[in-house]
Amino acid sequence: MISDQSKSKIPSPIGESVKRIDAGEKITGAALFADDIQFGECLLYARIKRSPHPHARIISIDTSQAETLPGVRVVVTGADYPGYLGLYLQDRHIFCRDTVRYVGDPVAGVAADSAEIAQQALDLIKVEYEPLEAVFDAEYGASPQAPILHPKLADYKVANFILPQPGTNISNHFKIRKGDVDSAWDKCAAIVERKYRIPHIQHVPIEPHTAIAKMEADGRLTLWGSSQSPFAQRNLIAQALGISQSDIRVIAPYVGGGFGSKAGVSMEALAVAIAMKVRGFPVKLLLTREEEFYTAFVRQGLIASFKMGCDAQGKLLAMENTFFWDGGAYTEYGVNITRASGYSSSGPYEVPNVKTDSYCVYTNHPVGGPMRGFGMPEMHAGLEQCIDELAYKVSLDPVELRKLNCLRDGSILVTGSRMHPNGLSECVEKTAQAIEWGVKSVSDDPNKRRGKGLALMWKAPAMPPNAGSSAWVEFTEDAKVNLGVGGQEIGQGTFTAAAQMAAAALGVPYDWVRVATPVDTKYSPYEWQTVASRLTWSMGNAIVNAALDARQQILDLVAQAWQEDPDQLDIRNGVVVSYTSEREIPLKDLVIYGLPKPDDQGWIGGPVIGRGKFMPTYVTGLDPETGQGERAVVHYTTGAQAVEVEVDLQTGRVDVLRVVSAFDVGRAINPDMVRTQVEGGVVQGISSALFESLQLKEGILQNPSFVDYRIATACDTPQQIETIIVEVPQDDGPWGARGVGEHPMVPTIPAIANAIYDAVGIRMQGPPFTAEKVYLAMLEAGVVD
Amino acid sequence: MENASPGLPSFDYIKPDTIADACQFLVVHPGEARPLLGGTDIFVRMRDGHWKDRFLVDLKALPGMQQISYDPQTGLSIGAAVTMNDLIAFKPAQQHYPVLVKAASSVASYPLRNRATIVGNICNASPAADTTGACLLLDGELEVYSGEGTRRQALATFFTAPGETCLKTGEIVTRLILPPPPHALSGIYIKLGRNKASDLAIVGVTAIGYPDTLNPSGFRCRLSLASVSPTPLIVHAVEQYLDSAPWVEANLHQAAQIAMQACTPIDDTRASAEYRRLMVRNLTYQALEQICTELTGCSNQGGYDG
Amino acid sequence: MAEHQIAIKVNGRREQLRVSSNQTLLGLLREQLSLTGTKNGCHAGECGACTVLMNGEPVNSCLVLAVECDGAEIITVEGLAHDQQLSVLQQALIDSGAVQCGFCTPGMLISARALLDRNPHPSDTEIQEALVGNLCRCTGYVRIIEGIKQAARS
Numbered sequence A: 001m002i003s004d005q006s007k008s009k010i011p012s013p014i015g016e017s018v019k020r021i022d023a024g025e026k027i028t029g030a031a032l033f034a035d036d037i038q039f040g041e042c043l044l045y046a047r048i049k050r051s052p053h054p055h056a057r058i059i060s061i062d063t064s065q066a067e068t069l070p071g072v073r074v075v076v077t078g079a080d081y082p083g084y085l086g087l088y089l090q091d092r093h094i095f096c097r098d099t100v101r102y103v104g105d106p107v108a109g110v111a112a113d114s115a116e117i118a119q120q121a122l123d124l125i126k127v128e129y130e131p132l133e134a135v136f137d138a139e140y141g142a143s144p145q146a147p148i149l150h151p152k153l154a155d156y157k158v159a160n161f162i163l164p165q166p167g168t169n170i171s172n173h174f175k176i177r178k179g180d181v182d183s184a185w186d187k188c189a190a191i192v193e194r195k196y197r198i199p200h201i202q203h204v205p206i207e208p209h210t211a212i213a214k215m216e217a218d219g220r221l222t223l224w225g226s227s228q229s230p231f232a233q234r235n236l237i238a239q240a241l242g243i244s245q246s247d248i249r250v251i252a253p254y255v256g257g258g259f260g261s262k263a264g265v266s267m268e269a270l271a272v273a274i275a276m277k278v279r280g281f282p283v284k285l286l287l288t289r290e291e292e293f294y295t296a297f298v299r300q301g302l303i304a305s306f307k308m309g310c311d312a313q314g315k316l317l318a319m320e321n322t323f324f325w326d327g328g329a330y331t332e333y334g335v336n337i338t339r340a341s342g343y344s345s346s347g348p349y350e351v352p353n354v355k356t357d358s359y360c361v362y363t364n365h366p367v368g369g370p371m372r373g374f375g376m377p378e379m380h381a382g383l384e385q386c387i388d389e390l391a392y393k394v395s396l397d398p399v400e401l402r403k404l405n406c407l408r409d410g411s412i413l414v415t416g417s418r419m420h421p422n423g424l425s426e427c428v429e430k431t432a433q434a435i436e437w438g439v440k441s442v443s444d445d446p447n448k449r450r451g452k453g454l455a456l457m458w459k460a461p462a463m464p465p466n467a468g469s470s471a472w473v474e475f476t477e478d479a480k481v482n483l484g485v486g487g488q489e490i491g492q493g494t495f496t497a498a499a500q501m502a503a504a505a506l507g508v509p510y511d512w513v514r515v516a517t518p519v520d521t522k523y524s525p526y527e528w529q530t531v532a533s534r535l536t537w538s539m540g541n542a543i544v545n546a547a548l549d550a551r552q553q554i555l556d557l558v559a560q561a562w563q564e565d566p567d568q569l570d571i572r573n574g575v576v577v578s579y580t581s582e583r584e585i586p587l588k589d590l591v592i593y594g595l596p597k598p599d600d601q602g603w604i605g606g607p608v609i610g611r612g613k614f615m616p617t618y619v620t621g622l623d624p625e626t627g628q629g630e631r632a633v634v635h636y637t638t639g640a641q642a643v644e645v646e647v648d649l650q651t652g653r654v655d656v657l658r659v660v661s662a663f664d665v666g667r668a669i670n671p672d673m674v675r676t677q678v679e680g681g682v683v684q685g686i687s688s689a690l691f692e693s694l695q696l697k698e699g700i701l702q703n704p705s706f707v708d709y710r711i712a713t714a715c716d717t718p719q720q721i722e723t724i725i726v727e728v729p730q731d732d733g734p735w736g737a738r739g740v741g742e743h744p745m746v747p748t749i750p751a752i753a754n755a756i757y758d759a760v761g762i763r764m765q766g767p768p769f770t771a772e773k774v775y776l777a778m779l780e781a782g783v784v785d
Numbered sequence B: 001m002e003n004a005s006p007g008l009p010s011f012d013y014i015k016p017d018t019i020a021d022a023c024q025f026l027v028v029h030p031g032e033a034r035p036l037l038g039g040t041d042i043f044v045r046m047r048d049g050h051w052k053d054r055f056l057v058d059l060k061a062l063p064g065m066q067q068i069s070y071d072p073q074t075g076l077s078i079g080a081a082v083t084m085n086d087l088i089a090f091k092p093a094q095q096h097y098p099v100l101v102k103a104a105s106s107v108a109s110y111p112l113r114n115r116a117t118i119v120g121n122i123c124n125a126s127p128a129a130d131t132t133g134a135c136l137l138l139d140g141e142l143e144v145y146s147g148e149g150t151r152r153q154a155l156a157t158f159f160t161a162p163g164e165t166c167l168k169t170g171e172i173v174t175r176l177i178l179p180p181p182p183h184a185l186s187g188i189y190i191k192l193g194r195n196k197a198s199d200l201a202i203v204g205v206t207a208i209g210y211p212d213t214l215n216p217s218g219f220r221c222r223l224s225l226a227s228v229s230p231t232p233l234i235v236h237a238v239e240q241y242l243d244s245a246p247w248v249e250a251n252l253h254q255a256a257q258i259a260m261q262a263c264t265p266i267d268d269t270r271a272s273a274e275y276r277r278l279m280v281r282n283l284t285y286q287a288l289e290q291i292c293t294e295l296t297g298c299s300n301q302g303g304y305d306g
Numbered sequence C: 001m002a003e004h005q006i007a008i009k010v011n012g013r014r015e016q017l018r019v020s021s022n023q024t025l026l027g028l029l030r031e032q033l034s035l036t037g038t039k040n041g042c043h044a045g046e047c048g049a050c051t052v053l054m055n056g057e058p059v060n061s062c063l064v065l066a067v068e069c070d071g072a073e074i075i076t077v078e079g080l081a082h083d084q085q086l087s088v089l090q091q092a093l094i095d096s097g098a099v100q101c102g103f104c105t106p107g108m109l110i111s112a113r114a115l116l117d118r119n120p121h122p123s124d125t126e127i128q129e130a131l132v133g134n135l136c137r138c139t140g141y142v143r144i145i146e147g148i149k150q151a152a153r154s
Helices: A023-027 A115-124 A138-142 A181-187 A230-241 A268-275 A289-295 A335-343 A376-393 A398-405 A424-434 A494-506 A535-562 A671-690 A748-760 A771-781 B019-028 B042-048 B084-089 B091-096 B098-105 B118-124 B132-137 B236-244 B249-262 B273-296 C025-032 C088-095 C105-118 C124-131 C142-153
Strands: A044-050 A056-062 A072-077 A106-112 A126-131 A170-178 A190-198 A210-215 A221-225 A248-252 A283-286 A301-310 A316-328 A353-362 A448-459 A469-475 A481-484 A513-515 A569-572 A575-578 A584-586 A609-614 A637-648 A654-664 A720-726 B012-014 B033-036 B055-058 B068-071 B075-079 B141-146 B149-154 B159-161 B172-178 B186-192 B203-211 B219-226 C003-010 C013-020 C051-054 C057-060 C073-075
Touching: A023 C088, A023 C105, A044 A115, A044 A268, A044 A289, A056 A106, A072 A115, A072 A268, A106 A115, A106 A268, A138 A301, A138 A316, A138 A353, A170 A335, A181 A301, A181 A316, A181 A353, A190 A376, A210 A268, A221 A230, A221 A268, A230 A248, A230 A268, A268 A283, A301 A376, A316 A335, A316 A376, A335 A353, A335 A376, A376 A398, A376 A448, A376 A748, A398 A424, A398 A448, A424 A448, A424 A637, A424 A654, A424 A720, A448 A748, A469 A494, A469 A535, A481 A494, A481 A535, A494 A513, A494 A535, A535 A569, A535 A575, A535 A609, A637 A748, A637 A771, A654 A671, A654 A748, A671 A720, A671 A748, A671 C142, A748 A771, A771 B273, B019 B033, B019 B055, B019 B141, B019 B172, B068 B091, B075 B091, B075 B118, B084 B091, B084 B098, B084 B118, B091 B098, B098 B132, B098 B186, B098 B203, B118 B132, B118 B172, B132 B186, B132 B203, B132 B219, B149 B172, B186 B273, B203 B273, B219 B236, B219 B249, B219 B273, B236 B249, B249 B273, C013 C025, C025 C051, C051 C105, C057 C105, C088 C105, C088 C142, C105 C124, C105 C142, C124 C142
Parallel strands: A044 A283, A221 A248, A316 A353, A481 A513, A654 A720, B012 B055, B033 B055, C003 C073
Antiparallel strands: A044 A106, A056 A126, A072 A106, A170 A353, A190 A301, A210 A221, A210 A283, A301 A316, A448 A637, A469 A481, A469 A609, A569 A575, A575 A584, A637 A654, B068 B075, B075 B172, B141 B149, B141 B172, B186 B203, B203 B219, C003 C013, C051 C057, C051 C073
C-alpha cells in the first residue's frame, strides 16, 4: 500500500538549485529590514556627537544647552557607562570616557522627537578636547617612538589565544616559527623580497547600520537591528552593561548586506545606552551614509613584507613574513585577523620553513573589523604576486609552480597541522584550463594590451575554537516544518540552504519547511555569529542533528505503534514508510497529536520537537612562541581564480574581461547559490582591486561618500564570470559541505595584479590599481611616453 | 568630521505663480533664498550643511521653463527646467547638437537625469560639469530675467570662479539658447571617470570641428576642458593652432600638447594634477583624431593637408 | 517651517496629504504611507535604493520634495505586482537568481521597469547603463542583467 506521495520521485533538495525561500518577500518589497519596522508615534530618534580629533583627551562635556532644546528627551555621555565592549579583547567603551581615539569616536548621544531636533542638539553639546599626538601608520605605531594609545592594555579582558604586548601599541603578536628559515635561504635558487601596502577599504552594504533599542517598563532591553550577530550582541552588550544576557533581547530582521560590518558590536550599543535613559520609548539610531564611511568597521590596512625562496625546480623552501596590521582605534575584533593571517601566512602551499610575525597595531584610524575574507584578501594580495615573481625567476610557469607546491591531503601546514582532503589541485587545473592558460590574449585595439593572471587562496573559518550552533525543528498540524535557527540571512542564502538541509534530513519536501524568522534571541536557538562562512557547515550540522532528532522521535513512535523495528522505517516525502510491512502513514497524522493505542485505550507520542547542536571539539591551541599545534582550525576552503584583463595604454584603465574561479566547497547544497556567491564576491573583489580605498589623511577620511569612494556599478561587471564547483567532501560537513561566502573575493587582487604584469610588464605595488596608478607606473617604466 | 545630517534641514518651499513674483522674492530675501530647479545638487549641499537657505523658490512651473524647442533660424531653446533626459530625447537636439546630447547622457544615472537640468548644471558652475563644454563651444547664451527686464548672457563670460557665476541676486535664468550650429559640425565629448560610468569627470574633453574655408587649414576646431581649471576652460591656443596647421597626425599631437600646457589642474582626492595633464593630452588627441576622421572622411594617417 | 497640502496618486490610490517643506518623497512614502519597500541607502541620489516611478519616469525619491509631487502619480515596488500576481519582471529576477539581500531590489525593479517601458529589447550595454545608478554589493549585477534580458524576451 505505498502511496503515490511517498512513491513519487522527489529529488533530495541537497544539490538542487532550488529557488530562494526569501525571494518572494524581497521581490515585492514586503521583506522587512530594521528601518522598516513600525514603532508608532512614540518612536524617538537618536543622533551621536562624535570626535573631530583622531586622538585627544576629553577635558569636559557640557550638555546643558542641548538638554533644554525643545523636543530633546535625553542627552547621554560615557560618564554612566564604565563597562568595556569587545569580542576577543575588551578595549572599547560604549561612549568615550576620557579619551577619543579616532575621528568619529562617539562622545555623546541625543534622543529627541525627530532626527532633525536631535541633530540640532548635537551642535549645542560643547566638548572641550586636548589634542594628543596621534599614530597614523602601523609600523610607526609598533615602534618605541610612538605614543601609547591604550595604556591600560594589560588590564583588558582578552581571549586566551590573543597575545597582547602591554606597554606597546601591539594588541596581538602572532608568531610562526616552523623549521629553520635562516639556513634555508642559502639553499634557494631564487628569492623574492617585497613589501606591499594594502589600504583600508570598507564593506559598503547598501543598507546602512540601523538599531532601535527600547527599555521596557520592567527594565529589560530590546534591540532591533540590522545584525549578523544577534547573540554576540546580546552577550557583549550585556557584559558591558553588567546585566544578565537574559535581560536583553535582540531581534534581527533581514539584513541589507553585511560582509562583516554588521558583526560583533558597533553602533548598536549606542542605541541601547541612550534607550536606557528614556524607559518605555523605542529609540532609533541610523547611520547616515557619511557616518557609515567615517565610523563603521573598516577593513584593516596592512603593511606586509614577504620574503620567499624556492629551489631551482620551483619547490618552495622558505617564507619569512612580517605583517603590520593597522588595527585602528580599537582592535577588539581585529586582533583575530592578525592571528588568522598568521596561521595562514604560507598561503595554500606546503613550505617546510616559515617565520611569521603578525602584529595588530593600535592607530588613530577607524576601527578595523571583520570584512569578507578576514585578512585573507589583504594577505594574498601580496603573497600571490610574490609567488608569480618567484616562478618567473626560476623560469617556471606560474601555474606550474603553484601545482608543484599547492596543498594536498596530508600536507604539513604552516602550523604543523595536517591538511585534510581537498580539491585545490583540481581547482588549479580546471581554472587554468577554463581561462586557456598559456594562450596569449591579444586585443584588436592597438592602444590596449591584454593579459592573464591566476591566484590561489585558502581560508579557514576564523573563530574561537568553541563557536557553536544550535537548531530546533517542530511541526504544524499539517506537518509543515518550522525550523529554528540563530544564523542570519544577509543575502548569502542561509535560510534557503537551512531549509534544504532540514528537508533532506527529515525526509520532507523542501517547500514544507519554514524558517522561523526574524531571528530573535528570545525564541531562536543560539548561533555564535553569521560570519566566517561557517553557517552552511556549522549551523547545517546543528540543523541536521535537530532534524534527525525529530526523525528519530517519529520513527520510534511509529515503530511502537506498528510493533516494528524503527531501523526498518523511513520518512519519504512527508510519509513514514516501512520497508518490511510496506505500511505508510503521513506525518500530519502524528506530529502533533501522537497515535492512538489499539481499541481506544489511550495515546502515545505527542508534539514532536527536535533539537540539535554542533560545536567543533577538536581545535587545539597553538604554541604562543611557534604557532605550532595539533589542529589550528576546523578546516580550510581552498580555491583558484584567474582573470583576463585589458589595459588601456592611453588612460591606464584596467578592464576585467572575464573571471574564472574554482572552489572546493565539499558539497554544494545549492549549486546556483554557490555561483551567485562567487559572482558577487568576484565583483566585490574587482571593485577592491581597481577602485576602492579609504583615503585617510592625518586620520581624517577624505572620501566619505559614494561620489568619491567608488564601488563597482553595473557597467563595471566583467563580460563573463565562470564558476567551477569542486567537491571533495569535508569529513564533518553536512553532506560534506564547506563554506564559500568569503572566498571568491580573496584571490582577486593578486589575480588582477598578475594579469596586469602579463599585459604590460608592470608589477603594481598595491591596490587599488586605479587608472591613474597604472598609467603613471607605465609611464615610469617606459611602457608609454 | 563632516557630519551630514540624516535629512534635509528646515526651510520654506515657495512656489511663485509668476516670474516677477519669483524675482521679487529673491530680491527681498538676499542671501537666504535660492532658486530651485532639479534639486539634485541643492538638496545634497543642504544636507551637508554647506548651503543654509531659508527659502527654496521653485521655478519649474513658471511659463516656458519646461519648454524645449528648435528653430533652424534661431537654434535650440532649452527652458531652465528642462531635464537632461528631456534634452536627450528631443529629436532636433539629437540631430543638430549631438555633442551636447552625448555630454548630457554621461551625467550620473538615468533617474538622476530625470531631475537634473541643463541650466542647473551650468549655473552650479562646477569646473567638472559635463554639459558646459558643449554649450560654451556652441556659443551658448543664457536668457536672464530680472527686475530690470531680460538680458542675454554669453556663457563665455558667465563663470567667475569655481562654483561662482556673474548672476546677481534676483536674476533668474529662464533659458539656454544655442544658435544654429555650424554646417557639417562634428563634435565629441570624452569623459574620463574613475570607473566606467556614473562618475564625475576627472578630465572632460569637449571638441567640435567644422569646415571653414576662411582658415588656412580648411577647418575650425574648438576645444573645451573640464576638471582641469577653476572654471570650464576653452583652449583658444588649440583653436588658433588648428586654424592654420594642417590636420595631420603630427599636428594633432602637437595640438594635444598645447592643450596639456594650457590647463591648470590640481591634485585632489580624485586624481593628481600630473595624471590629469597627461590625460588632457591623450584624450584631446583622441577627440581631435575622431573629429578629423569624420570631417575628412578618412583616417588621419592620410590626413588632409590643405 | 511651511506646510503644504498635496494631492498625489500612489500605486493607483489617491491620497490627500499634509507635508512639510523639507519632507522628501522618500520620507512621505516610508513614513506617512508606510510603504517601506522603497529604501534609503545614501540620501544623496547615488545608490538608487530609493528609486520610484514619478509620472512614469524613474527618480531618486530622496532628492524629490514631497511638495514637488503635488498632482503626480507615483509607482513604488509595492505597485508592480497586480492582483497578487508578480509581474513578468519580478518573476524573471527570482528565476535568474538576482535576489540576495534584497535591499537594492526595489530600486532595481523600478529602473528595469522603466527601461523595458522605453526600450523593450535592450542590449546588455543598455541594461548596464540603465542600472548604473542602482548600486548592488551582493550580486555583482550578473543575474540582475540576465533577469531583465529574460523578462524582455517574454
